[in-house]
Every structure is written in structure tokens, then in C-alpha cells.
């Protein structure tokens with residue numbers, strides 16, 4: 087069984103990308119921008135989006151044949167870590183997830199049609215997974231696709247769809263009468279697709295309910311590969327991507343808290359002198375670094391290891407990132423005292439992002455549930471631990 | 473994208489691994505039929521000791537220890553990564569541990585850094601062969617976490633030799649040791665740190681009394697050592713007089729797994745721990761089936777699997793400077809804390825899943841795995857306390873990695 091390479095498949099050019107991203111975002115996306123965009127009706131800055139498209143970040147891990155850079159998932163992991171730190175409000179993650187699904191399930195011509203547009207940022211895309219049942223894994227798809235003259239009729243509800251109101255393409259799984267799940271790519275706006283904004287806790291992440299009310303699509307809207315497997319593959323990449331972003335955001339929260347513990351004095355000492363303050367900050371740091379191990383491990387597993395290893399690694403990454411980001415923001419608010427409880431302190435932006443992120447693409451208990459099945463019922467370690 | 477690699481390791485390492493694995497299978501000693509200690513911290517009887525020492529000698533003679541130590545001192549002048557392979561394969565094979573851990577992993581590497589050529593020639597080879605066992609005389613009754621306050625005196629004699637008077641405690645393996653790395657005060661008038669020196673102390677001189685201490689498991693393995701004007705030669709000094717604290721910090725880096733350079737030893741997280749706990753879960757009868765079917769236990773096992781894998785990934789990531797640039801050394805410095813606390817939860821979970829059977833003790837024939845789990849859980853506190861407690865390690869991480877103000 088192919089394992090994660092001991093060097094994670096890491097190369098110097100990955101690090102150059104990370105450094106460039108840190109510099110660029112430091113200039114273009116300071117906290118004042120995040121605050122401004124949090125109140126903006128659109129929720130992101132189209133100029134910044136164009137620049138990000140121009141930098142090729144959306145295509146970092148997409149194949150070169152379809153407008154990507156072919157740098158692989160480790161590079162993407164480092165990039166998302168940086169974007170998470172800055173809480174960049176943009177449809178980046180939504181587009182990325184959609185591109186994963188098309189990359190996994192599309193035919194040559196479907197990929198050639200959509201991936202270059204997504205990679206360059208000219209078409210914002212999104213992946214609609216969750217249904218009102220709460221399920222988002224392939225086995226819980228209830229929305230239906232019925233064959234009709236020249237194509238399909240789509241019916242069903244998807245919730246918590248990121249950036250749906252800005253998107254020009256929505257990718258979503260539907261169940262066919264045979265019971266098989268297929269993925270469809272539907273251009274927006276489209277008659278019969280009703281989009282209603284949701285009011286979310288994190289204003290830097292916009293979402294909507296998307297209803298398919300007998301939407302007619304052509305046969306070519308159905309991605310070629312069997313949907314369940316393609317969706318699983320897209321999921322695995324999505325868990326890893328979101329985990330990487332969360333690690334960066336958790337680290338930024340840690341950094342705010344650490345600095346405050348040095349600057350703020352009480353009882354004649356910086357509060358970081360007291361172990362009731364110091365030790366939880368250390369626990370957050372330890373958690374962040376371990377979660378970063380997993381984010382990198384998942385990325386490397388996606389590029390180099392068996393699908394089974396990639397699945398366990400990315401579920402571990404998302405589970406650990408969810409717990410650690412939650413801990414970081416909990417301690418972040420608490421250790422900033424009264425100030426931490428105000429809208430003036432930056433920590434609340436991270437707090438809200440943590441609430442959104444941990445619930446998106448499966449929380450820690452969800453992934454541990456699936457991991458336990460791999461560990462105990464499928465006995466994956468027995469078939470060759472390192 | 474890099475082309476997917478056929479294998480995760482360079483071919484020469486993979487070949488070496490196959491060779492070592494085959495050797496372990498062929499030479500791993502059979503169960504001796506008496507209770508073996510779970511780690512080097514609990515070695516008691518002569519027969520346990522002889523069994524373990526013979527095993528280490530065999531591994532050394534096969535050429536699998538000291539791979540990265542210079543050939544002139546009994547090593548093989550080879551790469552550390554090959555030694556790592558041996559450590560991993562020892563764990564994987566379920567082979568007995570190497571008894572001279574303090575020599576191999578702490579004293580030896582410290583001597584390699586600070587020793588004179590003569591000291592290296594004299595001391596290093598018998599560490600590898602287990603001919604000479606080492607112990608560590610750092611802690612004292614009044615100086616535990618605050619190690620630099622140690623009071624044992626090493627008084628210089630007119631001929632340049634020293635005499636030691638004092639009291640060391642929790643001294644693992646002192647009852648089998650030929651040598652001790654000793655932290656003692658050479659200048660009582662100098663500052664707390666500046667007054668300390670570091671010695672390679674011969675245990676077989678007059679004036680040394682070793683008294684065993686009994687652990688909560690009923691096992692021995694550590695001792696108190698009382699020095700009454702015990703003599704040691706001038707060349708017992710390692711480094712310079714007054715440099716003892718600095719030398720001791722180097723030892724502590726190795727001890728906590730923060731620095732790597734051991735002649736050979738156990739790999740920490742290996743995937744073995746969680747596998748074994750899953751096997752416990754399958755055997756542990758609960759009200760509605762086995763613990764393996766219980767959602768709460770399943771959740772906790774998954775969590776431990778995540779932690780175990782995080783540790784394994786740490787060992788990989790810490791060798792890639794660009795991936796640790798924001799917090800250099802953080803992964804190394806947190807290793808012991810994370811491993812010992814993970815291991816404590818792991819063994820605790822195994823006990824709890826076993827229910828009342830997990831509360832059966834040594835000597836009870838029906839105890840699962842010969843009562844290994846409650847014993848391991850208790851012994852896990854040796855790891856969260858010994859070598860710097862978890863609390864002290866959190867202080868160190870907060871201060872050195874995060875730059876928080878010092879706790880005094």
C-alpha cells in the first residue's frame with residue numbers, strides 16, 4: 087500500500103508560492119479589508135478576485151492541460167494556510183471545491199470547458215452538497231435527476247451552498263431513477279434554479295439555499311464519471327483544503343492571543359506570565375502544529391498515496407483542524423478578557439469563521455465516526471502500517 | 473505535479489529495511505517465560521537484566537547499533553536515517569527494548585558533543601554493546617523540576633580529583649549501572665547555574681549507596697543514591713567546570729526527544745499502539761456486544777489514531793526546515809509532551825474498555841494480556857513526570873517557542 091512520502095513530496099517552489107502569498111495577502115487583505123467586506127453586500131472584492139485569478143492560485147493543484155499549474159496539493163495546502171490566516175473573504179474555496187468535482191468526474195471536454203474558466207477566476211463556481219436532511223456525503227443524496235427529452239430534469243433542495251449568489255456555475259449531485267448518483271454542472275443563472283441568501287454567522291463566508299424546481303439541463307451537464315466515486319474524491323480533496331485553511335486561521339488566532347498575553351499587564355506582570363494563561367496558549371500551539379502535520383499529510387496523501395490512505399488522512403485533517411480551531415478561538419476570546427468579547431477585537435472574526443468551518447464538510451465527530459469504521463470494521467491498519 | 477513515487481523510501485533504505493526486518497524475525501528472542509519490564513524504567517531482577525542486556529549485545533554485534541556514531545568509537549560512521557530504520561523495525565517486530573537507553577540516547581550523545589577524544593574512546597563502545605550500563609544522577613529530594621538548584625557537592629581535591637557528597641533520587645537503573653552522568657555543585661559560592669559541573673561518575677567506588685525505590689505498580693527500577701565522600705578522578709569532568717548546566721541542557725534535549733542523535737532506541741509513535749487497543753476493544757465484552765461496537769469508545773479510538781498519526785507525521789515534518797520555518801524546533805520540543813500524554817490516554821482507554829477485567833492485576837490468571845494495561849497506564853506517569861513534567865514542558869514551550877514571559 088502506498089503511504090505518504092517521508093518528504094511529503096515537498097519542493098522549494100511550493101515554499102516560494104507560500105512566501106509570495108504571505109506577502110501579497112499582507113498587502114491586499116489586511117484586517118481593515120476583512121472588516122469592510124464583512125459589511126459589503128457582495129461579500130468580496132472583485133478587484134482582489136481578479137488579481138487572485140491572475141496569480142493562478144485557483145489552478146495551483148489543477149492539471150496544466152486545463153489551465154492549472156500542476157503544483158499539487160501540498161502547494162495548495164501551504165497557500166490555503168496563508169489565506170486562512172487572513173480570513174480572505176472570497177469565493178475561492180467554493181470555486182476550488184467545484185473544480186475538484188469537475189476534475190474528478192468530468193470528461194475531457196467537460197474539463198476543457200469549465201476548468202480553465204474556474205482556474206482563471208473568470209467563472210465563479212460552487213459545489214452544492216448539503217441537503218435539508220443534514221447529510222452531505224454521497225450516500226445521503228436525495229435530490230433527483232429524471233431523464234427527459236435531450237437531457238434531465240433536476241429537482242431538490244441544497245442548503246448552505248457557498249457563494250451561490252455570485253456563482254456562474256453550480257456543481258451538485260443528484261440521484262437518478264436507477265439509484266445511481268450523478269454530478270451535474272449547471273450554469274447560472276438558470277430558469278428553475280431559485281437562490282435565496284442565508285444569513286450566516288460568519289459574514290466573510292456567504293451562503294444560500296438553492297432549490298432546483300424542475301430545472302431542465304442538457305445531457306452534457308451530467309459529468310461523465312460515476313458520481314459517487316467522483317464525489318468521494320472531491321470530498322477528500324475538499325476536507326484537506328478546508329483543513330489547511332482552518333489551520334492557518336487557528337494559527338492567526340493563536341498569534342493574536344500570544345501577542346495580547348505579552349502586551350496586557352495585570353498584577354504587575356504581562357498576563358502570559360501566569361500559567362493559567364500560558365499553558366492554554368501552549369496547548370493551542372501544540373494543537374495547531376499537529377493539525378498542520380495532518381493538513382500536510384492529507385495533501386501529500388492525495389498526491390502520492392492510495393485512495394484509502396488519502397481518505398483517512400483527509401478525514402483526520404478535518405477532524406483535528408475542527409477541534410483545534412475551536413479551541414483556539416475559545417481561548418482567544420477568553421484570554422482577551424472584556425476586550426475579547428467586543429466587536430472591536432479581531433478575535434470574533436476568527437471565532438465566527440471557526441463556527442462556520444467546523445460545521446462545513448463534516449465536523450470532528452462526523453469524521454471520527456467514519457474513521458472508526460475504517461479502523462475497527464475495515465481494519466485498514468492491518469493491511470500494512472508503515 | 474511530481475510523478476507519484478513507487479515507494480515512499482529511497483531504494484537503498486527500503487533494502488536496508490528489508491534486511492533488518494528479516495534479521496529481527498530470525499533473531500528476536502522468544503518469550504523468556506518470566507515477567508519482563510515494560511520499559512527501561514522498570515528493570516528489576518538480574519534475570520530480566522541479563523535477558524535484556526544479551527539482546528542489546530546481539531543487536532550491536534549484528535551491526536545495528538551506533539550506525540551514526542564514528543567508527544573509531546565503536547560505531548559505523550553511517551547515516552542517522554539508517555539508525556532510524558533499525559529503531560522502527562525494533563518496535564515493529566515487537567522485540568524487547570534496548571536496556572542501555574540512558575547510555576544510548578542521553579549520555580552517549582552528550583559525550584559525543586562535549587567529550588575529549590580520550591573520553592569518547594573510553595566510554596562510547598561499551599554503551600553500544602551494553603557492556604557498561606549508564607544511569608542519570610540529576611534529580612535530588614529538594615531539586616526536581618527546579619533541577620538547577622541541585623545541591624550534591626563535588627569537592628575538588630589538591631590532586632585535581634573530586635569527592636562527591638550528596639543525595640540523588642529516582643535514579644533509574646542505578647542498581648545495574650557502571651556509570652552515572654552526574655550533575656553536582658563544584659562552586660557553592662557561584663550562582664545557581666554557574667556553580668554546577670557535569671561528571672561521568674564511576675558507580676563502583678567506595679562511598680556510594682544504592683537503595684531501591686518501589687513504584688506504584690509494586691515494581692522497582694529506580695533508586696536513591698547516597699554519596700558519602702565518594703572519589704572520582706579529574707578526568708570524570710565532562711566539559712569545563714561551571715559548564716554543567718549547559719551540558720545538562722544538551723542531555724535534556726536528547727532525553728525529551730527534542731534532539732536526535734541516539735545510538736539507537738525506540739521509535740515513539742509507530743501505529744502499533746492504536747492497533748493493539750483495537751484488538752483490546754474487540755475482546756472487551758460490554759453490555760451490547762464488544763467495546764469495538766460502542767460509539768463512545770469508537771470515537772475515542774479514532775481520536776487516538778489521529779494523535780498517533782500526528783506524531784508520526786511530526787517525525788517526518790521536523791526534518792524539513794521550510795515546513796517548520798515559522799516555529800523552528802517547536803515540533804522537537806513538544807514531542808515528549810505530546811507522546812507521553814497520548815500514551816497515557818491510550819493505556820487508560822484500554823483499561824476502561826476492559827471493564828472489571830481491566831482492574832485485574834498481575835498474578836491473576838484471567839487478567840487480559842497479563843494485566844499489561846493497568847500496569848502500562850500506571851507506568852505512563854513515569855513518562856509524564858520523568859524527564860521534565862508535562863507542566864514544565866508547557867512552561868518551556870511557552871517561553872522558548874512563543875516568547876511568553878518566564879515563570880519563576
Ligand SMILES: Cc1cc2nc3c(=O)[nH]c(=O)nc-3n(C[C@H](O)[C@H](O)[C@H](O)COP(=O)(O)OP(=O)(O)OC[C@H]3O[C@@H](n4cnc5c(N)ncnc54)[C@H](O)[C@@H]3O)c2cc1C
Nearest residue numbers: 608609610611616617642643644854857858859860861863
Ligand atoms: C519513572 C521515573 C524515572 C525517573 N528517572 C530519573 C533518572 O533516572 N534520573 C533523574 O535524575 N531523575 C529521574 N526522574 C526524576 C524526574 O526527572 C523528576 O521526578 C521530575 O523532574 C519532577 O521532579 P519532582 O519529582 O521533584 O517533582 P516536583 O518538581 O516537586 O513537581 C511536583 C508537581 O509540581 C509541578 N511543578 C513544579 N514546578 C512547577 C512550575 N514551575 N510550574 C508548574 N508546575 C510545576 C510538577 O509539574 C509536578 O506536577 C525520574 C522520575 C520518574 C517518575
